[in-house]
Amino acid sequence: MTRRFYEVNSVAYRSKKANLDKLPASERVEIVFAFLDELILALPLGPRHRHLLQIHLSVGKERAVAWPQMSSIQLPILVHAAITGDERPALPVAGACTLLYLGADLFDSIIDDELPPLWQARDPSEASLAATTLLGALPQLSIARLQEQGTPPERLWTLAHLFAEYGLTMGAGQYEDLLFSSLENVSIEDSRAMAEHKSGAEYALFATAGATLTTEDPSAIEAYAAFGSCFGIAQQLINDAQDIWGHKRGQDLANGKRTLPVTHALCTLRGDRRERLQELLTSARESTELHDGVRELLAEAGSLRYTALIVWLYQQQARSHLASASPHEPAARELYKLLDQASILPHPRKAQSSD
Amino acid sequence: MEEIRLEALRALTILAIHDEEFRRAMWVDPEGTLDRCGFALNDAEMAQVNSFFNAVRESVDVDLFSGLTEAHR
Numbered sequence: 001m002t003r004r005f006y007e008v009n010s011v012a013y014r015s016k017k018a019n020l021d022k023l024p025a026s027e028r029v030e031i032v033f034a035f036l037d038e039l040i041l042a043l044p045l046g047p048r049h050r051h052l053l054q055i056h057l058s059v060g061k062e063r064a065v066a067w068p069q070m071s072s073i074q075l076p077i078l079v080h081a082a083i084t085g086d087e088r089p090a091l092p093v094a095g096a097c098t099l100l101y102l103g104a105d106l107f108d109s110i111i112d113d114e115l116p117p118l119w120q121a122r123d124p125s126e127a128s129l130a131a132t133t134l135l136g137a138l139p140q141l142s143i144a145r146l147q148e149q150g151t152p153p154e155r156l157w158t159l160a161h162l163f164a165e166y167g168l169t170m171g172a173g174q175y176e177d178l179l180f181s182s183l184e185n186v187s188i189e190d191s192r193a194m195a196e197h198k199s200g201a202e203y204a205l206f207a208t209a210g211a212t213l214t215t216e217d218p219s220a221i222e223a224y225a226a227f228g229s230c231f232g233i234a235q236q237l238i239n240d241a242q243d244i245w246g247h248k249r250g251q252d253l254a255n256g257k258r259t260l261p262v263t264h265a266l267c268t269l270r271g272d273r274r275e276r277l278q279e280l281l282t283s284a285r286e287s288t289e290l291h292d293g294v295r296e297l298l299a300e301a302g303s304l305r306y307t308a309l310i311v312w313l314y315q316q317q318a319r320s321h322l323a324s325a326s327p328h329e330p331a332a333r334e335l336y337k338l339l340d341q342a343s344i345l346p347h348p349r350k351a352q353s354s355d
Numbered sequence: 356m357e358e359i360r361l362e363a364l365r366a367l368t369i370l371a372i373h374d375e376e377f378r379r380a381m382w383v384d385p386e387g388t389l390d391r392c393g394f395a396l397n398d399a400e401m402a403q404v405n406s407f408f409n410a411v412r413e414s415v416d417v418d419l420f421s422g423l424t425e426a427h428r
Contacts, residue, residue, distance in 0.1 A: 189372050267375065305411050306371075306378065312407050313368045320361040345410055 023087060025068035025334070028094070032073045033061045035095045039142055052122075052130040053138075059116045060102045069338055071206055071235070072101035078335050079210030079224050082327030089149055090210050093159065096142035097206045100163065103135030104170060104202070111178065112251045139163050151213070158212055166205035173197025180258040188267055191260040192310070195236040196229065203232025223325035227335075230318035234311045234342040241307045241344060244295065253284045253291050260310065262294075265301035273297065308344035315342050359400045366394070382412055 023031070040053050064070040076097050080090035109115045110127050119127050143159050176194040180186045207228030211221050240259035243250035252259055262281065269277055277297040284290045298304065318339055327335060370377040370392060380388040385408045389396060396404065 192372055268378075302382070305382070308411050309371060309381075309407075310368070313364055313371060316359055316403075317361060317364045317368070320358045320364060323358055324361075345407075 025074055026065070028073050028077055028087070029061070029064040029068045029070065031091065032077075032094050032098055033057070033064065035091055036098060036142075039095060039138070039145070043141070049129075049133075052126055053133060055118050055122075056102050056106050056127075056130050056134060059118055060098065060105070069341060070098075070101075071203055071231075071338070072097040074334070074338060075203065075206035075228060075231075076210035076213075078331045078338075079207045079327075080214055081331035082325070082335060083211060083220065084214050085328055085331075087331075089146075089151075090213055092142050092145040092149075093209045093213050095145070096139035096159075096163065097209055099134050099138040099142055100167065100205070101202065103131045103133075103138075104174075106131035106134065108174070111174075112255055114251050135167070146213070155213065159209060162205060162209055162212060166201045166208075169197050169201035170205075173199075173201065177257065181256040183258070186258040186263050186266075188260065188263050191258055191263040192233070195233045195240070195260065199232035199236035199239075200229040201232070203235065204228035207231075220325055223321050227318050227321035227325065230314045230321060231339055231342060234314040234318065237307055237311050237314070238342060238344060241304060241311075244298065245304060249291075253281070253294055254288060256281065256285050261298055261303040261307050264303045264306045265298045268301040268303070268306075269297065273300065277301075304344070311342065311344050315339060318342075359396070359403055363394060363396060363400065382408070 036057055037054075040050060040057060043050060043053075045053075064073060068074075073094050076094045077087045077090045080093070081087040106119075106127060109119075110124055110131065115124070115127060140160060140163070143156060143163070146156055146159075147153075173194050173196070176190070176197060180190060180194065204225045205228070207224040208221055211224040215221065237260055240252065240257075241261055242248075243252040243257075243259070244261055265277055266274065277294065280290050280293045280297065284294050319336070322332075322335060322339065367389075371381070377388060377392065380391075385404055386401060389401075389404070
């Protein structure tokens with residue numbers, strides 16, 4: 001038990017007069033990022049190298065403050081609390097999950113040519129170096145902090161192995177994402193499996209890491225892993241739809257990505273309409289002006305509604321797996337609430353005023 | 356709210372991914388399609404399925420976009 005860990009851990013927690021075991025999502029964000037700030041400050045690195053890591057930590061924190069539901073923070077902590085009633089011991093695990101998420105996110109941004117503004121003045125090789133460090137070294141160092149709270153070595157090893165196994169699956173999903181852009185016939189199942197490998201594995205890790213810290217019961221660990229996997233698939237498909245139709249559209253069409261809405265449209269349209277979509281998808285890599293044409297054909301195929309259906313089916317599966325784990329309150333309520341947000345459903349239209 | 360049984364959800368997902376005819380028919384007649392495919396959902400489960408399809412089937416994409424934006428944040 002070193003002073004460093006408890007400086008971060010206790011100052012934030014002791015400042016709460018309320019129940020220490022149940023914090024709002026936004027306060028978990030503050031505590032996890034305070035922990036990571038301190039972890040990175042303690043690394044034996046030169047100031048410029050350290051600064052690269054701090055850049056992406058800032059990106060991540062800004063995002064988490066705007067969206068406190070960030071799964072790498074909430075899932076490990078809430079799953080741990082759903083088993084034990086205590087959030088606090090899961091802090092280093094949430095730190096490790098968040099570092100892995102940030103590293104994977106940064107690599108994804110480099111590949112998709114979507115680097116956040118803080119990185120745009122920098123050489124991409126610096127971003128690659130930061131991503132490698134965030135993914136490869138820091139999660140292990142965050143897990144090592146568990147020694148300070150007396151976690152036995154065999155459990156540390158189990159956690160380290162989990163990160164390696166799920167990280168491998170995530171890498172396979174990322175590879176499929178790259179590969180499918182150059183293939184002619186990608187099926188709906190291929191796109192689904194890619195979402196499972198990329199984000200299903202990531203969320204499964206977040207949930208399983210929280211569970212593994214506190215239990216060896218295989219049925220509980222499997223239930224949380226399945227919950228995380230289904231939740232992650234649903235969230236990935238939402239992100240894929242958001243990239244095409246959302247207010248802040250991404251680069252998937254420009255990068256030729258074969259996400260589920262696109263493969264659904266290619267499998268649904270026939271004859272000239274399919275050929276037209278194929279042509280537009282090819283040309284859309286060169287010209288964003290053609291993206292509206294792609295969206296029109298996806299609408300014609302009902303691809304957004306279909307994506308909403310698959311998201312709903314995975315959301316319901318995640319609910320079922322979570323129920324089977326019998327999570328304790330109040331963490332259970334928060335886990336269900338997080339899951340409820342993973343859906344694509346229309347907002348009720350406002351009633352027209354009669355006056 | 357009663358959960359839909361996991362086996363049913365898994366089977367529905369497999370059909371929705373792999374069976375083109377199922378994908379088309381579900382939007383037209385969810386209950387009849389499930390019946391023809393051998394699903395025996397109880398009333399509470401069927402109500403959940405109908406609730407989803409009723410919400411999405413008649414909507415236009417612009418309504419779904421609003422839900423999508425909120426979901427993603």
